[in-house]
Amino acid sequence: MSFANLSITNRLRLITVLPIFFMTCFSTLVVWAVIDYSMRDQLTASGEVLAQGIARNSEFALLTRNTEDLRHLLCTSIDVSKDIISINVTDLTGKTVVECQSQSHHYVTQVVQVFADVRIQIAAGMKKDDSDLEMSPLKKVIGQVVVNLSTANYKEKLFKLYETIAGLAAVVFLIGITFSRLLSGTLVSTLHEIVKVSKSISRGNYDPYFLHKQSGELGMVQDAITDMARKVGDITRNLESRVQSRTRDLEKQTQLLEKSHQEKKLLIQMNNKAIEAERRAIAFDLHDTLNTLLLSMIGYARHAKVFLGKYNADARLNPAIDYIQSIESNANHLYSLSRDLVSNLRPEVLDEFGLADAIEVLLANQQKLNPQCHYTFDYTPDFPKLNYDFNIVVYRIVQESLSNVVKHSQATLCHIELTYHPEEHDGRVNLHITDNGLGFDPTVFTGRTGVVGMKERAESINARLEIISDKGRGTELLLQVTV
Ligand SMILES: Nc1ncnc2c1ncn2[C@@H]1O[C@H](COP(=O)(O)OP(=O)(O)OP(=O)(O)O)[C@@H](O)[C@H]1O
Ligand SMILES: [Mg+2]
Known part of the structure; x- marks a missing residue:
């Protein structure tokens, strides 16, 4: 023991x-x-x-x-x-x-x-x-x-005397024990009450009450506990009210932030839509006016050549034929540039064939533009036809990413993977673009608009965009979006 x-x-x-x-x-x-x-x-x-x-x-x-x-x-x-x-x-x-x-x-x-x-x-x-x-x-x-x-x-x-003495000693012993038990009993019961009251304080009762009030040191302990509990109660109540008011402030601020975040998202969406609408209008204008004019110019040039061809015996007309030839070839060149511009401004393939085909066309152009890099593309067969507003956002992100590969990466390999998972969250699109180029530190602020624009576009369709890169380790772009 x-x-x-x-x-x-x-x-x-x-x-x-x-x-x-x-x-x-x-x-x-x-x-x-x-x-x-x-x-x-x-x-x-x-x-x-x-x-x-x-x-x-x-x-x-x-x-x-x-x-x-x-x-x-x-x-x-x-x-x-x-x-x-x-x-x-x-x-x-x-x-x-x-x-x-x-x-x-x-x-x-x-x-x-x-x-x-x-x-x-x-x-x-x-x-x-x-x-x-x-x-x-x-x-x-x-x-x-x-x-x-x-x-x-x-x-x-x-022995007779001793019996008397032992009897007296036993009586003294019993009296002593009775007194000591009485004294220790009052002390222990007070201690028990102090423990009980302390427990009730720890449970949040900051106004304790001692049933048996003691005097002396025990009374002082009881007073000290009561005093301490009341002070703790005051501090706790004060803290609670401050926490509550702070929580209310924070909730308000969070609501405001959430609201402004939603507004910002809406603004970006509207902005992007307005840009796309403007691009679309310009594309139509170019298509309907410039391209029509260029086509008619090419037509007139051809007529003029045919007309002057009737007099090809006259050598004096040769310079005129050369001029007309130049006009026709320049008009043809301009027409081809304008068509590229139109299709860039308004990728009609998106409307007609969907995202996967549009990315394939984009990649073919990139391959011509940047032959030192080998571009590959994998996508889910029967990739679903999604709405234009969604497609154009993903398309622009791919466009910017590929433009960065050309401009900054010096990569020799670039791979795009576009997958559709109908079982996840009622349909999810994953876009994965990787290159084996120089890489960069995505946490460094550049003040440029390309990557920021990609993030804003992703946010506008509630997509998760992640750029993983490090110097010398290539770049990886992940986009996950529920459709
Ligand atoms: N694939 C990549 N490989 C290496 N570096 C890259 C890559 N993509 C982006 N970067 C780095 O990140 C920086 C920011 O890219 P961001 O697209 O925002 O700007 P930018 O391409 O320089 O200009 P712009 O605003 O015209 O797009 C780039 O300047 C470049 O240093
Ligand atoms: Mg860029």
Whole structure:
């Protein structure tokens, strides 16, 4: 059992009970030892007095061997005293001259033995008193008196006394324990209440109440806890209200941000649509006016050539024929440029054949423009026909990406993958463009519009656009959009 695991109740019990227990045991043992010693001392002293008395009366019997009177004396002494077990008188050789045994002490364990020498006066001396006589060198020892005393009697008295003392000690012990239990009980119950109140504070009760108000240090602890809980309550309430108002502010700002984000997206969408509409109008204008005019010019030039051909015998007309020839070829060149411009402004193939075919045409043109790079294209067979507004956004992103490959990458390989996944999110289009060129750090701000425009376009159709690139590691563009 470790003391660290003891509860406060048990610790208090130990603190209060152990000293009382040890004090009670110690004091009863000391009392026992003191009484035992003093009683034994008393017994020995009375035994010695008796032995001395007998010794004085034994001279005659030892010298004359007339022992009858002495025996009578010894037996009378034994009858009078309950403590005497036996009295022996021996001569110098140790031989028993007279002996008397008590009839009541049959089995005795604890015995006190007392001796006294029997002496006779062998020369006359100055005898002032008894003590002088005993110390006189003229006295001779002729025998010895041995008195055996039993401790049983005084032990009996001792036990009776001890019983009373032990009873008193037990009463003191019980009173001590009762008081200590009462004291520790009030302390423990107060501690329990403090723990209970602390728990209720941790659960958010910042106005605690102690049922049993204490005085002294415990009262101070209770007051300190109550005070602390109220202050914590104030701080918590203050913090909560600040957090709530901050949360409301943040929610408002988030709503505003979300709104402005939506507005920005709408604006980009409208802007892109307006640009595409403008491009479309220009394309139509070019197609209907410039291209028509150029075609009619080519037609007139051809007529003029046919007309002048009738006079080909006249050498003076040759320069005019050359001029007309130049006009026709220039008009043809202009017409072809204008057609490219028209198809770039308004890729009709998008309308007619869809995104995959339009990208294929775009790639074929890029291949002519940038022959040192090998372009490849993979796409899902039966790629669905999607609406023009969607197609034109993806198409412009591909256009910008390919233009960057030509302008910046120095790549030798460029691969485009266009896939359609009808099972994902009710239909998803993935566009993946990779090149093995120089690469760049996409996190660096360039201030250019190409990549920014791609991101804005992607956002306008809720697409996820990611450009992964690093210097020397080529460039990868990923576009994911649900259609
Ligand atoms: N495929 C690529 N390989 C290497 N570098 C590239 C690639 N694509 C873009 N970059 C780098 O990123 C920069 C930003 O490209 P971005 O398209 O925004 O601008 P730009 O092409 O320089 O000009 P523009 O605004 O006319 O498109 C480029 O200047 C170029 O350094
Ligand atoms: Mg660019």
